[in-house]
Amino acid sequence: MFLLLLVIILFSILELSLGSAGISFVEVFSPKDDYSKFVLHEIRIPRLLTALLIGATLSFSGLVLQTVFRNPLVGPSVLGISSGASLGVALVTMAGWSSFANSEIPKVIAAIVFSMVVLLLLFSIAGRFRDNASVLIVGMLISYLAGAMVDILIFVSDNDALKEFTLWGMGSFSRMNYGEIVIVSVLLLIAYSIVYKNRHLMNLYLIGELDEVNEKKKKRLIFLLIIIAGVTTAFVTAFCGPIAFLGIAIPNLMRFILKISDHKYLLPGTVVLGAAVAVMCDLLSAMPWSNSSLPVNAVTSLFGIPIIVFMIFKSRHKTL
Amino acid sequence: MSILSGQNIVFGYETKPLVNAFDFEVEPGKVVGLLGLNGSGKTTFFKTLMGGVPLLKGSLTWNGKNINDLSFSERHKIFSWLPARKLIEERLKVFEILTFSAPSDVLQQEEILIQTDEIIHLMRIEEFLELPYHLLSEGQKKKVEIAALLMKKSSVILLDEPSVFLDISNQADLVTVIKKLSKEQGKTIFISSHNLDFLKACADVCWEISGTKVSLNQNVDQAIYKYSNKLNDHC
Numbered sequence: 091m092f093l094l095l096l097v098i099i100l101f102s103i104l105e106l107s108l109g110s111a112g113i114s115f116v117e118v119f120s121p122k123d124d125y126s127k128f129v130l131h132e133i134r135i136p137r138l139l140t141a142l143l144i145g146a147t148l149s150f151s152g153l154v155l156q157t158v159f160r161n162p163l164v165g166p167s168v169l170g171i172s173s174g175a176s177l178g179v180a181l182v183t184m185a186g187w188s189s190f191a192n193s194e195i196p197k198v199i200a201a202i203v204f205s206m207v208v209l210l211l212l213f214s215i216a217g218r219f220r221d222n223a224s225v226l227i228v229g230m231l232i233s234y235l236a237g238a239m240v241d242i243l244i245f246v247s248d249n250d251a252l253k254e255f256t257l258w259g260m261g262s263f264s265r266m267n268y269g270e271i272v273i274v275s276v277l278l279l280i281a282y283s284i285v286y287k288n289r290h291l292m293n294l295y296l297i298g299e300l301d302e303v304n305e306k307k308k309k310r311l312i313f314l315l316i317i318i319a320g321v322t323t324a325f326v327t328a329f330c331g332p333i334a335f336l337g338i339a340i341p342n343l344m345r346f347i348l349k350i351s352d353h354k355y356l357l358p359g360t361v362v363l364g365a366a367v368a369v370m371c372d373l374l375s376a377m378p379w380s381n382s383s384l385p386v387n388a389v390t391s392l393f394g395i396p397i398i399v400f401m402i403f404k405s406r407h408k409t410l
Numbered sequence: 411m412s413i414l415s416g417q418n419i420v421f422g423y424e425t426k427p428l429v430n431a432f433d434f435e436v437e438p439g440k441v442v443g444l445l446g447l448n449g450s451g452k453t454t455f456f457k458t459l460m461g462g463v464p465l466l467k468g469s470l471t472w473n474g475k476n477i478n479d480l481s482f483s484e485r486h487k488i489f490s491w492l493p494a495r496k497l498i499e500e501r502l503k504v505f506e507i508l509t510f511s512a513p514s515d516v517l518q519q520e521e522i523l524i525q526t527d528e529i530i531h532l533m534r535i536e537e538f539l540e541l542p543y544h545l546l547s548e549g550q551k552k553k554v555e556i557a558a559l560l561m562k563k564s565s566v567i568l569l570d571e572p573s574v575f576l577d578i579s580n581q582a583d584l585v586t587v588i589k590k591l592s593k594e595q596g597k598t599i600f601i602s603s604h605n606l607d608f609l610k611a612c613a614d615v616c617w618e619i620s621g622t623k624v625s626l627n628q629n630v631d632q633a634i635y636k637y638s639n640k641l642n643d644h645c
Binding site for chain 1: 460486491493499501509510511558
C-alpha cells in the first residue's frame, strides 16, 4: 500500500512535468512565469486529478459489481450504463446542441440522464427476476439496444457531429474543471464510505451466508451496491467518456497482488491502484516523447485486456 | 429443562402447510435426528427456525423468549444452518471462508484467529487452508462448510445432510465432532439425513416427518428401525 502511494506520487510528478509546453521538472514545484503557471494550474493539475479520480472511481465501481455478480469478468460497462451515456451524448451531439454555450455541460447532463434512465429501466425489469444473472443479461440487452440507436444516429448524422461524438467515445481525462472534480470526489467519497461500511456484509454475501435465510437483507444490499456502482459510473462516463477495461482489470489485479478477497483490504487497495494505473495510462497516452497524443481508451484497453486474458487463463489452469 | 420448544407449531408455506400442529421440547446438548422423505419439510423446518420462512401457526420459544421477538441478528447468533448446497464464491480461499464467517462485530481480530485455529484443528482441514474453494473435492468442501458454520459459535446448529460426500473415516470424525459439540459444549444440534447409520451414531432423539404428521421418538434405534422397514415395504 505504501509502495503504491509512492508510485502515485512519482507518476503524478512525471505527469505534471511532461507535456508539449516544455515545463521542466523543477518548474513543477516553482513555476517561473505566468505561462507555465497557467499550463500547470489550468491544464495539467486538473488533468492529473481527473485521472486519479476516474481511475479510483471506475475500479471501485468495478469491484462492487464483481462482488454483486460474483463474477470477476464483470465491469462498469456491463450494466448498459456506458451505452446509455453514449446514447445521451450521441443525441445531444447529433442534434447540434453540444456547442451550446461552448461547454461540456449539455453532453454531461445528457449522459447522466440517459445512464440513470438505463439504470431505472434495468431495475424495473430486473425486479421481476430472482437471480443476478438475469439482471446481467438484461443489462447487456439494454446496452445493445442503446448501441443500435447510437448506430442509427451515426448513420444519419453529419461529419462534424460524428467526429465530436467519436472523440468523446475515445475517452479523455482533460475534460473536467475544478468544480466538477470536487463534485465527483464528494460523490466517490460518499459512495466509498457507504460500501466500506457494508464490507462485512459483502464478505458474508460472497460465502452465501445471506442466501435463503436473509433474502430481504441480501436484496437490499444488492440494490444498494448496484445503485452506487451505477451512479458513480454514470458521472464518470458523462465527463470522460467510456473509459475501457480499468473497471474490470484493476480489482482483479488487486486480488492477484493481495492474494485475498476480503473487502476490508480489497476496497482501499483497488481504489489506490486504480488511481495509480489511470495516471500511468494517461502518461502513456500523452506520449511524452512526441508532440502528439493517443486516445486514453486505446491505452487502457492495451493495458486492461492482457490482464483480463491472464485472469481467465489463470483461473482455468493454475492449481494454486 | 428445555432450551428450545415449540407450542402448537405449523410450518410450511401459506399455500401449502407441510405439517399438522405439533409440540416439541429440546434440551441443551441434545442431538435431534430428522427423518423424512424428500420434500417432507426437513429443510423448511430449518429455514423456519432461521427466520427465512415465516412460522404459520404456534410459537417457538428459545430460553423463555419468543423467537419472533428476536431481531434477525440476535436470531442468527443463536441459530446457524448448513444448507445441503451452498453457493460460495469459488475463488475464495479456505481460510477466508472461515474468517468471513466469524461474527466480527463481537470478536476481536486476535480472538478470531485463535478460534479459527481451534476449528481448523477440530475439522482437520490444515492441509488445504490456502487453496481456493473450487479446487477442493466435494468432501473437502463439506468439511470447510462445517468448519465455517462452527466459526459462528451459535448455540443451536442445524445440519442439512452433513454426511453427504464424506468418506467413512470423515463421517466417523464428524460423529466425534458432533458428540463433542453437544456433550462438552452443550450445543443443541439438529441433523437431517438419509444416512441412517450416521444418524444412529449421533442422534439422541429422532423426529420423523411422514405425510403431515411429525412424530417425536426418544428411542433412536427403534425409530430408525421402523423407518427403514417402512421404506422397504414401500419399495
